[in-house]
Structure formats: structure tokens, C-alpha cells
Amino acid sequence: MVKLTLYGVDASPPVRAVKLTLAALNLPYDFVNVNLAGLEQLSPEYVKKNPQHTVPTLEEDGHFIWDSHAIIAYLVSKYADSDSLYPKDLLQRAVVDQRLHFESGVVFADGLRSITKPLLFFNQKVIPKERHQAIVEIYDFVETFLKDQDYIAGNQLTIADFSLVSSIVSLEAFVGIDRAKYVRTSAWIKRLEQLPYYEESNAKGVRELLAIIKQTNFSFAS
Known part of the structure; x- marks a missing residue:
């Protein structure tokens, strides 16, 4: 083994x-x-x-x-025993890859890292106003991606869901998701929360991150 x-x-x-x-x-x-x-x-x-x-x-x-x-x-x-989590069909895989690049280049880079790195490692307590707007735009994109489908890259669970949900729920440490506005996003998160391994693999770590962020007493610039 x-x-x-x-x-x-x-x-x-x-x-x-x-x-x-x-x-x-x-x-x-x-x-x-x-x-x-x-x-x-x-x-x-x-x-x-x-x-x-x-x-x-x-x-x-x-x-x-x-x-x-x-x-x-x-x-x-x-x-994997099948290709459902990362389809071999080239068009389906391209959609998964696009979502992975979106997580890497937009959600993580423009959203999380641009805030957490100066906050946690350089003691910068005031977050630029544009970072707030960047998170809102990320939520808007995710809501659009989920139109007419249950998962982020189609109607089946893929690694794109794992990548994105880990970051999207972490962004709530800074800007909470408006459940009334982002109905599809909220339903998607709830769907993933039902996975038997979600609590141990993701939710526990999210709570740890939120506790760390809360202790910084950050604020957004006006």
C-alpha cells in the first residue's frame, strides 16, 4: 500500500x-x-x-x-474508481479546470490571500475597501456558475467543488454571504455540508480560521 x-x-x-x-x-x-x-x-x-x-x-x-x-x-x-470527480471528457474537464483556475487566481489570490497575508503576517488591521468589493464579486460569480446546476462545474460533484467550497466558506470571515441574495450558493454549500466527511475535512478547519481572524479585530477602510 x-x-x-x-x-x-x-x-x-x-x-x-x-x-x-x-x-x-x-x-x-x-x-x-x-x-x-x-x-x-x-x-x-x-x-x-x-x-x-x-x-x-x-x-x-x-x-x-x-x-x-x-x-x-x-x-x-x-x-479514483471512476472519473466522476475529474471527468475524462475534455469539455467537462475544461469546465472543472476553469473553476480550479478561478479558485486559484481569483478567489484565493484576490480574495483570501490578499487579506490574510498582511493581516496575519504583517499586522495590518485595516483592510482596503476594494477587498470587500472583490469578495462580493466572487460571490456574484459563484452564484452565476451555479445557475441551472447543483454543483460548481455541472450536475455532479467534482474536485472543483472541494477547491471552491473550502475558500468560499472561509471568505465569510470577512464578508458574510447574503443568504437571500445568493440562494444558489447557499444551497450548494448546504449540499456539500451533507457529505459524510465534510465536518472533519472542512468545517472544523473553517471554524479554526474564523477564530484566528476574529482575534485580529480587523476592519475595512471606509
Whole structure:
């Protein structure tokens, strides 16, 4: 049996996306917590595993993969019994890939990281007003993507759902989702919350992140 080890922290949305995928595939793995506050990710040992010193990092029999999108696509491609989570049909896969790139380039980069990095690592308590608007625009896009379909890339669960839900629910630490306005988004989140592994793989980490953010006493610039 191949041994899998995941390095990361539960509060990290990308780490949680990998945890959701591992759980969906029913793959056993060891989890190694990386002390980001203590800069453990910059240690020579960790940098040797992942030169970008990010989380998550997946170890498989001495081989290392980082970036959550690369990891979850790899896991499904190698270990899934079917292609439902990452379709082989090229058009369907293109839609999944687009959503993954949207999460990486827009939701995480423009939304989460642009706020959390200065807030948590540089002690900047006032968040620029445009970051609030960026989150609202993200919610608008997600609501549009979900028109006439149950999941983010169609009518079946895919790794795009795992990637996006981990970040979307984390954005609520800064701007709550208007349930009346974003009806489809709210229903999508509730649908994913029904997954038997959702609580352990995502919800627990979301609560940890929200608690960390709350302690910063941040505010948005007027």
C-alpha cells in the first residue's frame, strides 16, 4: 500500500480541499501539522520537500507534490474508481479546470490571500475597501456558475467543488454571504455540508480560521 503524508494546517483552505478529496477517495494518510507561525515552512527540511514553502504538500513514497489543485487532480487521476470527480471528457474537464483556475487566481489570490497575508503576517488591521468589493464579486460569480446546476462545474460533484467550497466558506470571515441574495450558493454549500466527511475535512478547519481572524479585530477602510 502506498503511504501518503499530507503536510499543512487545518485552517488553510487549500489544505482542506486536499482533505476533502482524500476523504472522498477513502484514502488513508498521515497528517503532519506545519507550524506556520513558527516559520516551520521555511526550515531546510520543509523547503527540501517544497521549494515554494507553501501548504499543502503531499508526500507519496518519497515524492512530493504541492499546490492543492495539482494534488487533488493527481489523487483522483491515480486513485479514483471512476472519473466522476475529474471527468475524462475534455469539455467537462475544461469546465472543472476553469473553476480550479478561478479558485486559484481569483478567489484565493484576490480574495483570501490578499487579506490574510498582511493581516496575519504583517499586522495590518485595516483592510482596503476594494477587498470587500472583490469578495462580493466572487460571490456574484459563484452564484452565476451555479445557475441551472447543483454543483460548481455541472450536475455532479467534482474536485472543483472541494477547491471552491473550502475558500468560499472561509471568505465569510470577512464578508458574510447574503443568504437571500445568493440562494444558489447557499444551497450548494448546504449540499456539500451533507457529505459524510465534510465536518472533519472542512468545517472544523473553517471554524479554526474564523477564530484566528476574529482575534485580529480587523476592519475595512471606509
